[in-house]
Amino acid sequence: MADPAEPFRLETDRLVLREWAPGDIDRFAQVTNTPSVMRWLGGVMDADKVGALESRVMGFQAGYGHTFWIVERKADGGNLAGEMLGFCGLKKIDAPDASFPGEFEIGWRLREDAWGQGYAKEAALASLDAGFGRFGAPVIYAITVIENTASWGLMQRLGMTRREDLDYVDSRFDPPLCDTIVYAMGCDIWLTKCSADSA
Numbered sequence: 001m002a003d004p005a006e007p008f009r010l011e012t013d014r015l016v017l018r019e020w021a022p023g024d025i026d027r028f029a030q031v032t033n034t035p036s037v038m039r040w041l042g043g044v045m046d047a048d049k050v051g052a053l054e055s056r057v058m059g060f061q062a063g064y065g066h067t068f069w070i071v072e073r074k075a076d077g078g079n080l081a082g083e084m085l086g087f088c089g090l091k092k093i094d095a096p097d098a099s100f101p102g103e104f105e106i107g108w109r110l111r112e113d114a115w116g117q118g119y120a121k122e123a124a125l126a127s128l129d130a131g132f133g134r135f136g137a138p139v140i141y142a143i144t145v146i147e148n149t150a151s152w153g154l155m156q157r158l159g160m161t162r163r164e165d166l167d168y169v170d171s172r173f174d175p176p177l178c179d180t181i182v183y184a185m186g187c188d189i190w191l192t193k194c195s196a197d198s199a
Helices: 024-032 047-064 119-132 149-157 187-198
Strands: 009-011 015-018 068-073 084-092 104-110 139-145 179-186
Touching (some): 015 084, 104 119, 119 139, 119 149, 119 187, 149 179
Antiparallel strands (some): 015 068
């Protein structure tokens, strides 16, 4: 289990996942609060919603030691070295209508010019590894809407399983954004996958 007081930093081949710092929300909003990125997430956020997002991610970080971490690209020969790509990580399910409140949720949100390059999968795999290993999650869930094929397509590529029995309607949104579908992966499946990948 992780020590909530220990600053979080995780590196992959191309990325750094790290804790939020004061001021990060400004750059995060600049690169991700766009019509394309926010299409299936309730639309472009106003200043109040951006502030609420910052409070939520910082609250999860302080309370649990994990959140949807900032994702930065490592130095790569001067091409946007260290540039913020978005977030990816783990938080606690707190949607008011969720059928599994308090469980681990993996999520990601990357800027449009970072799509299609494998960054989301790379960050998500690292987050799953941290969730099952460092944070001791028995099961990790992911949520989206059925129209967001890119999102649930990644969930499938990660090895997660569709859980129609856990689907729910999120009353904070209108159709189709309110119709939430669920994927999940248990620690046993993750360990089996890791063993197979290393064989």
